Amino acid sequence: MALESATDLDPAPEPAPDPGVRVAVAAAALLGESPVWHPTEQVLYYCDIPGHTLHRFDPRDGRLDHWRFDTDVASLAPMQGGALLLAMRDGVWRFEPRSGERRRIAEPPYDTSTERFNDGKCDPQGRFWVGTIYEPRQPALASLHCLVRDRLLRKADGITVSNGLAWSPNGRTMYWSDTHAHTIYAFDFEPASGEIRNRRVFASFAARQPGQPLASYGGRPDGAAVDVEGCYWVAMYEGQRLLRLSPEGEVVREVRLPVRCATMPCFGGADLTTLYITTARINRPAAELVDQPHAGCVLALYVDVAGLPANFAA
Numbered sequence: 001m002a003l004e005s006a007t008d009l010d011p012a013p014e015p016a017p018d019p020g021v022r023v024a025v026a027a028a029a030l031l032g033e034s035p036v037w038h039p040t041e042q043v044l045y046y047c048d049i050p051g052h053t054l055h056r057f058d059p060r061d062g063r064l065d066h067w068r069f070d071t072d073v074a075s076l077a078p079m080q081g082g083a084l085l086l087a088m089r090d091g092v093w094r095f096e097p098r099s100g101e102r103r104r105i106a107e108p109p110y111d112t113s114t115e116r117f118n119d120g121k122c123d124p125q126g127r128f129w130v131g132t133i134y135e136p137r138q139p140a141l142a143s144l145h146c147l148v149r150d151r152l153l154r155k156a157d158g159i160t161v162s163n164g165l166a167w168s169p170n171g172r173t174m175y176w177s178d179t180h181a182h183t184i185y186a187f188d189f190e191p192a193s194g195e196i197r198n199r200r201v202f203a204s205f206a207a208r209q210p211g212q213p214l215a216s217y218g219g220r221p222d223g224a225a226v227d228v229e230g231c232y233w234v235a236m237y238e239g240q241r242l243l244r245l246s247p248e249g250e251v252v253r254e255v256r257l258p259v260r261c262a263t264m265p266c267f268g269g270a271d272l273t274t275l276y277i278t279t280a281r282i283n284r285p286a287a288e289l290v291d292q293p294h295a296g297c298v299l300a301l302y303v304d305v306a307g308l309p310a311n312f313a314a
Helices: 286-291
Strands: 022-025 032-037 044-048 053-058 063-068 073-078 084-088 091-096 101-106 115-122 128-134 142-148 151-159 162-167 173-178 183-189 196-204 220-226 232-237 241-245 251-256 262-268 274-279 298-302
Touching: 022 053, 032 073, 032 115, 032 262, 044 073, 044 274, 053 073, 073 128, 084 115, 084 128, 115 162, 128 151, 128 162, 142 162, 151 196, 173 220, 183 220, 232 274, 241 262
Parallel strands: 073 115, 162 220, 220 262
Antiparallel strands: 022 298, 032 044, 032 274, 044 053, 053 063, 073 084, 084 091, 091 101, 115 128, 128 142, 142 151, 162 173, 173 183, 183 196, 220 232, 232 241, 232 262, 241 251, 262 274, 274 298
């Protein structure tokens, strides 16, 4: 996919938000992330990373529950029996929402003073994959790991902000992005072994230039989800938009959002045609937050192509 130029992204005036986008959860997170629609419970779980909080939203009655921790909680995956797998700054944990008990499964494979876990998901076989973010940003020391029993195996590296994990409908392509580099990668994925190879650029986007107004910046790829047609939906952080990319990496739809910083979409609802979108308000300018009061809220959009369900951790 070719880089988009600043000219291509400089509408005058800036496009209005898609009228189909609504606020699903009005309570604002600092940095909402990693939404997961639980296939059994039929509720939405998501994280507020710097808020050290796990949220659970039930759209049937609007109830919002939460659990607070003493460190960053970055991503999660459902487990059979009601437990959740949580990737936190201090390791990967098994967490029981009903009792609040948690047990560490794996130690963090990094220096917790400069690095933490970020986006994480299970592959179709139930292996939990989780990447890291290197907080000083340079050099590119972040990496991608796969949890095998109680060990985290390093699978890829050479990036700064790991994001965008997703799998194609046939489970033979894995997606992974480096938000800092404005690049989404694809790998050939071997379902039986979990081996990845043939890393290649799936899509790339123009970086923001010095002095470039945000209104003409398309954003950088953050979290993502895949639909049943194999299209990759990606939140463009600071771009105020959500993109649907074809399996060839071409933009086939743009959804304008009412907030500048979307972080990740996921498919939910009984038929997986509600696209939930987490957003952020942390470190945003005061004037922007006045203009965009829903920053940090969870948004929702009906789509006519269903998504793939979340995979349970084995």
